[in-house]
Amino acid sequence: MALVLLALLSLTIYLSFGGPLPFCFGLAMMVMYFCGDITMKGALMYGLQQISSPVLLSIPMFVFAGQLMGESGIAKWLLDFVNIFVGRIKGGLGIVSVITCAIIGAISGSALTGVSAIGPIMIPRMIKENYPRGFACALVSISSVLGLLIPPSISMLTYAWLTDNSVLACFMSTVIPGTLITISLSLINMYIVKDHDLVLSKKITLSEKLDQTRKIGFHALPALLMPVIILGGIYGGIMTTTEAAGVAVIYAIPVGFCIYKGLNKGSYCDAAISSATTVGSIMLLIMLCMCLGQMFIMVGAPQEITKAILSISSNKTIILLLINLFFIIMGMLVTDLVSILLIVPLLLPLVTQIGVHPVQFGAIAITNLAMGTVTPPYATVFYLGLRIGKAKIDEGLKPLLILIIFGYLPILLLTTYIPELSLALPRMMGLL
Secondary structure, eight states, rough: OHHHHHHHHHHHHHHHOOHHHHHHHHHHHHHHHHHOOOOOHHHHHHHHHHHTOOGGHHHHHHHHHHHHHHSSSSSHHHHHHHHHHHTTTTTTTHHHHHHHHHHHHHTTTHHHHHHHHHHHHHHHHHHHOOOHHHHHHHHHHHHHHHGTTSOHHHHHHHHHHHHHHOHHHHHHHHHHHHHHHHHHHHHHHHHHHHHTTOOOOOOOOOOHHHHHHHHHHHHHHHHHHHHHHHHHHHHHHSOOOOHHHHHHHHHHHHHIIISSOOOOOHHHHHHHHHHHHHHHHHHHHHHHHHHHHHHHHHTTTHHHHHHHHHHHHHHHHHHHHHHHHHHHHHHHSSSSHHHHHHHHHHHHHHHHHOOOOOHHHHHHHHHHHHTTTSTTTTTTTHHHHHHHHHHHHHHHHHHHHHHHIIIIHHHHHHHOTTHHHHHHHHHHHHHO
């Protein structure tokens, strides 16, 4: 166990100095190799074998689809359509942001895609309607993490592949928690802005609203069809996750070029290059994480962690609370993907020993780690939201903490201690 702690310490120190993530894991592997005489050959072979899985083929497609969506104009029309129904409500624009971030994130499977696609459109619009700048940035940022909860999610896909569970069952496990978080964020948004002098949409008659719905709905139809086709295909069992990812790309290209005209030759090439770079780093990261995780398993780290936690308490409630705290801390320090690849194999034996279903554990892990993407000091999604909204961290931090404490954490605890929140849908679909 001392060797594992030394490897993790070296990884954390190098990470704190801004070292590239693959190099950080490479350094930890070298510590394990030189200080513990652990063979690297077997671990490298294991890592290479794991990344050849067909399930992982969907990751490049979802990343590319997300990049295309950010350039194509799909997000703008989704926003305009949802705004018809809630634009007159005080706080309605915030609800539009939450729901649209959830939809865009669900299609792309990424929180960064949600904030990068919705932020430049929504944050200036909210500020123009007298929403506090910091609150607008915080709301869009935390809403974007719903892309990790509402399937298809790259993080959950990785979890299902890593733990050898049904991808669809894991996807469905976070639908109810994701929906509850969407509702709670929307309600808190309405409470926070109730005393602000907001600029609401002009009051219109029912016939004018119907006319707007018809006109905007017609233009938004291609954008609205995208989540229907992709998510309906996955949920209905018509397409596998990998096939759905491919369809997302094939659909986004003509829509972006020919209908919304947000894509052109230059932006398409930029999206392709950015996607290739992102995917290359993700796959290298996955391989090295798998190698390091295999080294930890070779020295018996999961068994030692299980013994250590059980020595503190054998109470299931306390153990789950400790696991949540562990995930929250890890989410604040490294990416959600890194935490899944590195921590889940170490904790899975423990949670199965105390009677937690692996699919529920996936929901607990992803709900925790999604929060980590907006929780400082790591908080990449939050920092991107602040940069897009041109806000200082002290402007956005207080509203962010309010949204996390009152809108997010209660749903996380419900997901942890009420198994049916994550297991009901998979069971209804006959996946468990």
